[in-house]
Amino acid sequence: MKKTLFSLILFFIILSLSVPHQFLFAQAETLPQMDVPGEGLNTLPDGAVITSIEEVNPYFTIEHITLADGTTLSKGIISGPSQPPAGYEAEREASIQPLSSRGVISNFPSYNWVFGCSAVSGAMIAAYYDQNGYPDIYTGPTNGSVMPITDTSWGTWSDGYATYPNNPLVASKDGLDGRSGRGSIDNYWVRYGSTADDPYITNGWPQHTWGAAIGDFMKTSQSAYGNTDGATSFYYNESAAKLTCTAMESMSAGGGRMVSDVDGTYGRKLFYEARGYAVTDCYYQRTNYEGGFSLDNFKAEIDAGHPVMINLKGHTIVGYGYDGTTIYIRDTWDSDPSHTYTMTWGGSYQGMAMQAVSVVHPAATPAVPTGVAASDGTYTDKVRVTWNASTGANNYMVFRNTSNTHTDEVVLTSNHFASPFDDTTATPGKTYYYWVKACNAAGCSGYSIGDVGYIAAPIPAPPSGVAASDGTYTDKVQVTWNASTGADIYQVFKNTSNTHMGEIMLTGNHPASPFDDTTAAPGIPYYYWVKACNPAGCSDYSIVDTGYRAVFIPAPPDGVAASDGTYPDMVQITWNASAGAHYYMVFRNTSDTHTGEIVLTDIHPASPFDDLTAEPGIPYYYWVKACNPAGCSDYSIVDTGHRGPLIPAPPDGVVASDGTYTDKVQVTWSANTGADNYMVFRNTSNTHTGEIVLTDMHPASPFDDITAEPGKIYYYWVKACNAAGCSDYSTVDTGYRAPFIPAPPGGVAASDGTYPDKVQVTWNASTGADNYKVFRNTSITHTGEIVLANNHPASPFDDITAMPGKTYYYWVKACNAAGCSDYSSFAIGRLGTLTRFELFVPLLISGGG
Incomplete structure (x- = not known):
């Protein structure tokens, strides 16, 4: 609302008479445009009438409203000061009292003023709930996503007139607590007491999305809802009666809005719902009326773990404890939780009398019930379902089904007050699945873990008419019987003699006759019995009957496989069982023919068979036949196998270098499958007589013969070896080492x-x-x-x-x-010199003298 010049002059006259001189200019923009009492009635667009406006003090104004249906209502506008009022310093200091040992909510948050005292009070209460079972109220990055009990984590900000603390739970702000983009302070704040349109209106900005700051939902400091900067509006009955949030939804606030659209108490409800929680109690009630919200009511709230928002006439605070008639408060002007300010219930604080309370209780859905158990035949007239109580649950739902699924389940009760619940509709002897949900005003939990239960029923009589087929089928013996009354399932037993000692239970959970025994061996007579069962137990054995499966020659076994060097001491032959086979024959040969084959076994019970007579390194051919009293099948498909490794074939590709190297002859060859090492031989002629074994355990090609004499031609052979032995010689190849010009002789x-x-x-x-x-x-x-x-x-x-x-x-x-x-x-x-004698001898010989 914009002030006219007349209203502005009148405002300053009134303000000069009611406010100390030192606050005159600081509070110049505190109050919104309003009609002066006595100047006439202000009719709202929907027929509601503001009958009068009462300016209690610079921080508290009351609009008295008559709705179109004649209901009277009041709107209190609280714009509590951002600093403690002057002149009350000693009183405030003296109000600090030690906490009582009881009747106090411990570790209650303490925040300083920002954006509005009502929003700060709402944030302190919300922070308390965030720390005590409502973890989604604050989910920001600070303090491990748990709202701190002080606001000192985020520093301060200034609007150019005053400095305030940052607090993302009160009001959001661009750059605060990881936020990117404008928030509450950017869109709604000018300065304390400003009546100007909000910045988002004057600048044509879109509003931010509400979500994490309670001040947004309480409409604090929002000019579009008639609140000056720092102000919040609360509606109440002009009596001791509660004004509930439900009633607010049907009351017009004018301008096409309902009270629930603009009220601060209802805004707290909207905040909790936006954070994912339901709200139970939600109302505003006067404290200064007979029958209004009393000290006993306050104590009951504290004892139940609910701090109380208290509206003074001009300021909003939070009560979080009591000691007799003294209550402990947070006054929104201090971030230190150790400063425990107090006031007397129903009295005044900082010159402002107690006016009313705003009560809003968030509620979380209860936990899933645990310990769910359904009775198993304990009762003949019911199934009793029990469970452990879930904290916060007001009632329980019980579900039942005949299978372990929620599809087509039956809701036995949707409003049962507590464990146990008796299901008297269950059919005796029938097994059921049971689940429980815990519920309250916030909703219901998920399903509990299921449990099965049943009503006791009599054990059924043994089945009659038991008959086993006598050679009717080649693939089974079929056992039939008459149904037993009360039986849910049947057990079928088999033996090769008319006794229960050593019997086999073919099935322990068969639904009804017939039962097919596909495990019976053809041609062998068996004895069969049947028992009828339900949850109460099983009957005695039925009368016995014999039966047998028709004999047929089984099919040849498939999947025959002989091990290829897997074992050093045997060849293992495996195969798939043939239907109807009682035993197997295993055959072996050294070639793929049955001529000369050996029967390794003619009555082997089942796969595998170990051939311990196989010679190492020799490949064998194996076949298997499946047999029963009717005869033996044809041969299976053949498979080869061998014991240990096979002797490898001679290496191929043997090449010796021809003068390539001056220091060696290099011998190369192709690797042989199954070879572990190689032998290399050399001779000076193409014969093995007098050959030299250059190496008898060389790992792989190539081999370098560094003992070869340069220029001399040699013959080379290679053998491939493994644990089974060595191959024959490879094909021969010649090679030689290149000669080289020697160095000049030394020592001449x-x-x-x-x-x-x-x-x-x-x-x-x-x-x-x-x-x-x-x-x-x-x-x-x-x-x-x-x-x-x-x-x-x-x-x-x-x-x-x-x-x-x-x-x-x-x-x-x-x-x-x-x-x-x-x-x-x-x-x-040089030659040596001859002696005289050496010279004379020749002369004598020649005859000289």
Whole structure:
């Protein structure tokens, strides 16, 4: 509503007379546009009339309304101050009292003022419920999604005029508690007491979706509902009677709205419902009337675990405990839970008298009942269903069905007050399934775990007319009997002699005659009995009758399989059982023919059969026949098997390298299935006589023969081996190691006068050399040199052509089939000098004198 100039002037005149001077400008926008008492009646669009407006104080205004049907109603607008009023500091401090040891809700939240005292009070109560059984009230990221008992987790914010705490349970805000996008404060707040249209209206914004902040649902600070910033409206009867939320839904508030659309108490109900909870008690009631909400009523609420929202004349607080006539309160101006403010019930606090209470009780659906048990034949006239009580349940539903499913179940009762429940409609001897649900005003729980039960019934008589077929069927013996009264199921027994010792129970839960015994062996007579049963028990045996299954030659067994080297000591043969077979024959041969086959067994009872006579490494062929007294089947399909591993085949693809490598001959071959290792053989001729075993346990191709002499041709063979033995020789292949030019000989030396008749040249042998060349010259050059030896086998070499008195230079080269090395280092040598005697002897011989 927008103020006219006249209204604004009148407002300030009234405000100057009723408000201390220091609050005059701070509260300038506190009150909304209103009709001044005595200026006339304000008629609402739907026929309701505001008969008068009573301004109690700057924080509390009352509109007295007469509805179209004559009902009188009041609307209290509370815009409690954001700070404690001045002048009451000592009184407020003195009100702090130690908590009583009883009559107090412990750890009750304490929040500071933001957005409006009524919304803060509603948030403190909602936070208490969030911590005590209603976990979906606050689901934000703070404190593990449990609403804290103080608002100090979120810091503060400012509107440019004052600073307030953030509290997402009171009012949402962009960026608060993980929110992205405008919220309550962004859309509805200007400043405390502002009568201006809300920001979302003036800016043309869409409103945010309500959900997590209770202030939205209470319409706090929303100009569209006639509330200034910080204000909330509460409707009440002008008497001691409760104004219930149900009644609000049918009362017009004007402007096409119902009271339930604009009322703060009803807004609390809407909040709890939006959080997924039902609401039971929901009403507003005066405290200052005879027969109104009393101190005893307050104590009963606290004792039941329900904090109470209390409206003073100008402020909203929360009562959470009592000690005699003193009540403990949270006044919305303090975030410290240890500050335990008090007031006297029915008195005043901070100069504002107690006016009324707003009571809203959320309710959660009760837990699923546990311990559900239905009696099993305990009673002859009923099935008694019992269960453990569920906390919060007001009544229970009991369900029944004849199968373990809820389809077509019967609701035996929808409003049973407590365990037990007696089902007197159950049919004796019939088994039923029972379930229970716990209910209250919020709804019903899920189904309990089911339990079966039944009414006791007499044990039925033994069946009469029992008959077993005598060779009528080739695949079964059919047992028939007459139904026994009261029987639910039947048991059928079989034996090979007329005694119960060693009998077989063919079925323990057969619904009715006949029963087909498909396990009977053809041609063998059996004795059969039947018992009739129900939940009370089973009858005695019926009279016996014999029967047998017609004999037929069974079909050949299928699925015959012989193990392939799986076992080191046997071949295991398996097969599928043949219908009607009493025993089996197993055959073996070394070829796929029955000529010369061996009968390994002619009366084996069943698969498998272990052939312990098989020789290791030899493949065998196996067949099986199925037999009974009528004869034996044809042979089964053959399968091969062998004991342990088979001796592998000779390797193929054997290749030896031909001069590829200078340091080896590499032998390669293709891997053989079943081979674990290989033997490699070598000879210098294509024969195994004198061959060399190069390796007798080589893991795989290739093998490198590093003992081969360069340039020499060798013959190579390979065998494949495993635990069963080794194959024959592979195909032969030749290979050789490439020769290489040896290095120049080292250590070359020539005798220097050692011998008179020669110069002896020596050197160190060169690896790979077959022969050596020796060179000589009279100068240290190869020009004009003489080749003294072209194919000398080894050091030394004697130069007997050297002339006395001459100095010679000698070199050596190492050679093989690949060529000759470079020159060695040179060595200098000379002949020795002859003695006089050595010179004289020749003269004597020649006759000189």
